[in-house]
Amino acid sequence: MMRKTLARTAIAAAALLWMIPAAEAQTATAPSTTARIVLVHGAFADGSGWRGLYDVLTARGYRVSIVQNPLTSLKEDVDATTRVIERQDGPVILVGHSWGGTVITAAGVHPKVKALVYISALAPDAGETTAQQYEGFPPASEFVIDKQSDGYGFIDLQRFKAGFAADTNDADAAFLRDSQVPINMSVFGTRLTQAAWRTRPSWAVIAKQDKAFGAGMLMHMAKRIGAKITEVPGSHAVFMTQPKAIARVIDSAAQDIGSAPSVAKVR
Template identity: 70%
Template structure:
């Protein structure tokens, strides 16, 4: 059996049973060429969705690493991201889509990270949960989550394309729908220990046709973080459908963080 809910109702319910997680704060690394980019995917997806951004960035001379989040807890996803950051050989731009924004906010205190890029992403503060970000903003009725008895959620199959990726082909939407990765719904109630954006510069790509988040919510989070905002007409799958815009923003982040990219 399963119960079907909109995202707003689901994450608020999940927040009631979550526990706080502690992570170790690290300090920022010194100057040097930012040739590294680490990409962190969100819920209901995996790292393969970054292929277009990966191709754009590697053509521009970046070394790109893609995290595969287990989506089992905030701790687990942060640990996966930290493992990727530990493998970098210098200053790094850390990028997160959707739930991945929460992950990079916690993991971004890593010493290699010099800038954060949020791609239609959650941006909580230290002491806040992801669920709290929805409070006071409009519901998103087209973004429907089926929560299963094991506590994991997946996007409703009939609503997947309209809610997540209305700007991809029917065939691509069907593949994304049928290959989606469920997420433990308890993650939305986990409070963060760190907010990397308070110490490091940030940028945000906001998809203006995103059905997962109220536009006012996306803008509020980005502005609170002091992020430089780029808007683009796209669905929640903006990380897939607008790879050049996302790559341009990452490129700008590397430059505006006071660093130059080492070309190969």
């Protein structure tokens, strides 16, 4: 009898030891409910400009992915963004700067996307073009685009810092100027077929010294989409120069959708 009892105990212990690693593996691979942050850059820049914000967000416990838009067409930029969204294993907060606002407006209808954050960004409606958003507002005198013979545009080299990056130091402004990614200017005439802000909660960060848009344009778009608005000092390069302020807004969005990481702190 004693032998049978000991045998059963040994079998039970062995089974338990076998189950523990399996349970640990399941816990390790189970997707977190913490929001995934997907950052979408605008025209004339690439994803490297998000580095400061990436560092702040990852320190707070977020998983962050950065889209590299080809800037060749709205469809191709939306496709690039959708590929990154598809890779996420939790609810997505989609963040767009400038032209990236148009991209997240179109791509944000993906079912994984739960919130939108516009950083000095464009926000057309379905049936509208991006170019239409400029109508009725004064031209941005410091923001001058040189259109090339192939239809792509660069920001004028002499006015780059004043128009795009006035609150950066001379070295950073020069690097941004000389590493510009041109955009196919025809994208501004493409009509959107859907607008994610109509079905997703939205937040907007507006740089008060942004010279890339006419006076009042950013505020008009943000109010029209019903965004929760935060104004900060800064140029059009606010996505680089105000990472902590932007991170606080993303924290608010994550808390609102119930997916903020437990370690996130407002700093």
